[in-house]
Amino acid sequence: MLLEGEYRIPAGCAISAIFDKTGARFSGKDIVDSIAVMRDRSNGLGGGFACYGIYPDKKDLYAFHVFFTIHSARKDFEEYISRYYEIDSSEDIPTRKIPEIVDEPEIRRYFVYPKQAYIDFVKTGADECVFRTVFAVNTEIKGAYIFSSGKNMGIFKAVGYPEDVGRFYMLEDYEGYLFTAHGRYPTNTPGWWGGAHPFGLLGLSVVHNGEISSYDANRRAMEMYGYKCTLLTDTEVITYILDYLTRKKGLTFEESAEVVAAPFWERIDRMPEEERARATYLRDVFSSELITGPFSIIVGFDGGVMALNDRLKLRSLAVAEKGNKVYMASEESAIRRVCPSFDNMFYAEGGKPVVYRVKGGKQ
């Protein structure tokens, strides 16, 4: 059977997130409890979490989370990385041995920063260095796979039900200001840990529920811009689109939402002139980044979170607020499980981004 990335696998899913608007850190326990409620939206073939604010002592360093699936991979990876990066420290990512999670690869994290010479060579900043490294490692070093590459954040994922994945990675031991979670229902048995979600690139992470019909139009556009789609999943291409729009093109997350879940022309045509010109510009210039088909996504980024639904609203996505906390989930039940009484609750509208940022700027 072909592995993930060798062909395209559609998947259904559950997603959930908890965010603190003040940037205060809290335990990862709640997110595991929340996603566990939606067990029947997953099928045990992938689960994972993106956790923001978990490495405050090393917040200026890039945290690479890496899977090694063959023996030689770690040596090759470390040799490669030490050529371009200062390695602050590295360690095995702590895991709890449980019967539900099997066939684990070697899982390590590295706190690194590009060497000045490499930054000078790349010319467009440290983020671009990391961007290149992630693609180079994942496509060129056999058996090595960087699945998390942001600062002060980390992705934890595996093949299994998400609540088991949470226990496996001992998520309750981490504290952060934002956690997102994903349970996967692929229409297939990929059995490859890299294919689980969230998918991340630099500080950006995406959990996604849906199956986008624009996939190949989006993929081919992103490949033109230098992104290599190795997993052939919707989440991967959505992450690249958002990285391209926000980091490379300088759009805000709100503007990016207007690109990927663009308003319909009939609405744009009724807008006041200035707004219409802007909306037309975004649709026209970034037409290849429009995403069609059902999706609900939760995007984690440095200092904030965005929930977004496709423009027809073909997937559910509930948002609740309680004090400084914000909860998001595919189903209301996943919110009530960890927050039985909230101040208010609403469903994200089709194509309307729901964005929260830590008060006073980035964490």
Add this chain to the structure above:
Amino acid sequence: MIDFNVAPFEVVRDYDKCVNCRVCERQCSNEVHHYEEGFGKMISDSTKCVDCQRCVCLCPTKALKIVPNQNSFRPNANWQQKYLTEIYKQAESGGVLLSSMGNPEPFPVYFDKILINASQVTNPSIDPLREPMETRVFLGAKPQTLQRDEKGNIVTKLPPRLKLSMPVMFSAMSYGSISYNAHAALARAAEKLGIYYNTGEGGLHKDFYKYSANTVVQVASGRFGVHKDYLESGAAIEIKIGQGAKPGIGGHLPGAKIVGDVSKTRMIPEGSDAVSPAPHHDIYSIEDLRQLVYSIKEATEYKKPVIVKIAAVHNVAAIASGIARSGADIIAIDGFRGGTGAAPTRIRDNVGIPIELALGSVDQRLREENIRDNVSLVVAGSIRCSSDVVKAICLGADAVYIGSAALVSMGCHLCRTCNLGKCNWGIATQRPDLVKRLNPDLAAERLINMLTGWNHEIQEMMGGMGINSIEALRGNRLMLRGVGLNERELQVLGIKHAGEV
């Protein structure tokens, strides 16, 4: 002299039905039918028949049919009848064989070997009767960098572009090769539909300047009818380098068609042949093309997109790559099945490549070079129906040009004798008595009807795939699968075989 050839068609008349009304006689510019007083009945001369079906359609009692002549030369798999026929013609005339409309030979039609996807379970299909289903397309270059003003707002000025309500335009057909009324119909339909028609190389008749917002004006190697007002009156300007039906050669509109307003519009004397050179004599290289593109842009103050139209030839991807860096905003590629008013038969039937393969390689090449955003791609030759449009967009086109399909909607039956100038349907002729047969209002309505139908079908197919905006279809090759194609063909098209996941 003995005519070695036999009539390709036979006119069959059901005398039980024929009432001697002589409509067929009046309708046939080829003078096939006449009333024989002595016999008291209609007689037909099949040797003159071109199978345009005009008499068949207009016969009030449906007494006529035109069938292939059953008379047969001795069958020979190598020496097919058409080769003998053509040799006899050339042995008589010593001339170059001429043909009209697109290549009719049985080369593979790749569109017919490609199938479209639909959603099941994992992704809902969308009902275009209940939900918005968007087919609006912009053609033109995309800006490389996003700029903001001092307040941080996006600067929304864009390079010049065309706005289409659906991804279809009428391709270049000159006034001269087709009639005034045919041009009027195309212009009116384009305006009503929110798309564009194309003047071809014959200039723009003064009556049609009012449709300029929906007009693409063409600059071809003969530069017929090109002047400042002409350039300024177009919504876009197309530099025609080549045509799918006759790549590598120019054009020739016989002096017989250069009459009256055609002569005025082309700015050449009545009765003189309009000969377009094979190349543009100011474009012998890609850098020369760039200079012409910018000359035109300078002349029109950078307000109009410039289209460069080429024929699909073997190295089309490399040529397109050069054009995408020439300052052109749109590349139009015309496949080897594209139509023509007249082309040497040998060239029409043997030069160029299928548009599907050309599109497959051009779109991929431009993406590999990261210059796909520099240009929009418009493909032609031949798009026959809405599913051809959908397949072309999935392969990577932004829009398509239709020529033959537009003429067919007005009545053309592809008899492929446009070069004779005696079109019974009033389309490819300048004879006033024939031109007036084509009512421009009715013809425009037929064009509008056809494309309205196509647009509904495009929307249905998009909805079936769970796609509600045409841009998500563009280049979406995963929505296509090939049937009966070999590995290499699939590779060029960039699609998988049916049954592959």
